[in-house]
Amino acid sequence: MADKTVTLEIKRQASPDAPAVWERFEIPWRSGMNITSALMEIAANPVTADGKATTPVTYDSNCLEEICGSCAMRINGKARMACSALVENFEQPIKVEPLSKFPLVRDLQVDRSVLFENLKRVKAWVPVDGTYDLGSGPRVFPQQQEANYPLSNCISCTCCMEVCPQFNEDTGFVGAATIAQVKLFNNHPTGKVFKEERLRALAGDGGVQECGFAQNCVEVCPKQIPLTNAISDVSRDVLVQKVKDFVRS
């Protein structure tokens, strides 16, 4: 198998203003190889398939086991994590591109900080009084834990936002990941103290109403988070909140 190779076509862009170019690489195949290890191989030998010297590819990666959420990119047109993308499962040449809905930094690296800003907007935390010892937390029955745990598995990869037709500059939509976090914290016995504020934050433009029910998010989520359920539940709560606020005003 010495001469078996893998062919990749990678979309390169030296900076946000530079033109995009495609580079083709042929690298030695190894069993169990994933896209991130192919990118590491290119770094050790940065030469294109036609023998031209180039630079190592810039991309985000960290844990390489699909839990840190860093290495999201488009592989053969589909948004996914590069570390769990085993090359043997893809038709070659494997086309690798950056996510398209986020500001490009360089090559396959994009700026996804919008998600962390959204999490601030909806107060995605439990407001504990302090970190001093205040005894046990609230009782939580296993059924509740089992409902919340999947929502808490979100790795902030932003794949759900990338594939959402409504996630764009026109709508300002927050995207499925943030909405699922609202459900998580509104479910928590202490976290729900901010329930009304979170729902109001999702009531206006860019809020939950922007969802067009394409259901792409739930299909693409690498952690199988029940995103569409979360969106329906939060939509209903937002509506109820709107009615309450209307009656009160």
Next chain:
Amino acid sequence: MAAPKIIVVGGGLAGLAAVIKIAEAGGTVDLFSIVPVKRSHSVCAQGGINAAKNLKGEGDTTFKHFDDTIYGGDFLANQTPVKAMCEAAPGIIDLLDRMGVPFNRTPEGLLDFRRFGGTLYHRTAFAGATTGQQLLYALDEQVRRHESEGRVNKYEGWEFLSAVLDSKGVARGITALNLRTMELRSFQADAIILATGGVGAIFGKSTNSVVCTGSAQSAIFQQGAYYANGEFIQVHPTAIPGEDKLRLMSESARGEGGRVWVPRTVGDKRPVRQIPESERFYFLEEWYPKYGNLVPRDIATRAIHKVVYELHMGIDSQPMVYLDLTHIDRATLDHKLGGILEIYEKFVGVDPHEEPMKIFPGMHYTMGGLWVDFDQMTNIPGIFAAGECEYQYHGANRLGANSLVSCIFGGFRSGPNALAYAKNLSAAEGDGGHAAEIQRQTEINNRLLTNDGNENPFKLWRELGDTMSKHATVVRYNKGLKLADEKIVELQERFKKVNLSDKSQWANTSFAFTRQLGNMLELARVIVGGAALRDESRGAHYKPDFPDRNDEQFLKTTKASFTGQPSGPRFEFEDVDIQHIKPRPRRYDAAK
């Protein structure tokens, strides 16, 4: 005097824990991290977090947790800080629970606990098999709250390069590199907390994340900080061998009843599930009847090595053994171990509910790290350290599920201690050394960019990893350690001829990597040199030529300091605090 300014470097559990304590006390923090903090390596911790809550009616106590930790660490850890950690652990679990960590529950709604290695008690709280992820998120959320209230400034995408020291050697800030714009800058601070994690990259392939290079620790070691017990490297018994990394298969798999075995007949050709019970060699259960599959990691790792390399009983003559969960029902597995089973299935393509997993030991954790005093401060005034990057809590071998508690405890201690130190700090003379340090860093950067040699940094790194994995992991010989040290020196020479294939000044990842590599090489010499000097076997450090623990000579902390000379680091030894528990022989074939 203005409110003290604290810099925290690293946004894993230890760093975030420190940030929260400082913010809560009214201080302001600049938080530096290579990656967005929510993507830190703490997310990879799987199995759980230890605390003697005694919720299973077993009579567990914090003293028993303390004793298990000291005994598991083969008596090398200073006992006073470990005792304090074990006493604080139940309160830490309660706090995490209040922050909303979705810990698994009992039917009554209380925290559930499972067993882990090196103890006979159910002492490990867990959130499925993604406990580290859940804990990190809880702290990340609290930090985001403080950030939105203006007490925390995040510098994500900035890499720490060095400390700024004044003419008296007191820390006055840091220099850091913006990984996008490649801007080099110095930042003022009255105290600094390093919480920069592990050193896995020095071994090439490990269970660690890409950012775990030990670069920050190495940088301040080269500025005068002691590095302690560097030779103590934990090799986790159960990892999935991989092309690019070794993926951890949590100890919780054994905590929930997983069994490790190989076929009794070498080259048994039957499908694995058709091999009858009587023809399976459950070597951990046979050799260690009391603890069985839950012996500490160093013991399990050496047993697997023995089965593979001495008894030649690896599966299909490969360096692999089975980790078997197939006798446990699917619902229990999914509920308690879902996250790790998914990793195995995704990366290996085999369903571990149906077929035993094939695993092998992999480099996992450094017990050694920056030397700190009981207040978490290094020997450089004003630089504190917490988490895996310091040496304090695990002695010669860390027990599973003790790392998360040590990270949070160390972070919680270092934050207030740094604040107290900073409040008493007198003003710096002149610019506190900022201009000189920027100058020094600029020169290092320029050398890297203008070199015209022919060495590729990624290839040098592979050679380093191969050497370290071969000579400085499970089994160590003085001859091999000498070869390793010579190899590192050779790599350091070749490093001077590194030619970067990318010299641009925008998001240049190979430039940042090459700086890390230079630091990795320095720290590699500390690991190898410490191992060479320690002619005994203790915890994870095993020399067949010196198979016994030698308390008379080596019940000591190894302290390395930087010399800048070709001869390498200087080593000295310090007595260990053993005031609470008298050292006794460590054995796991019987109850201790």
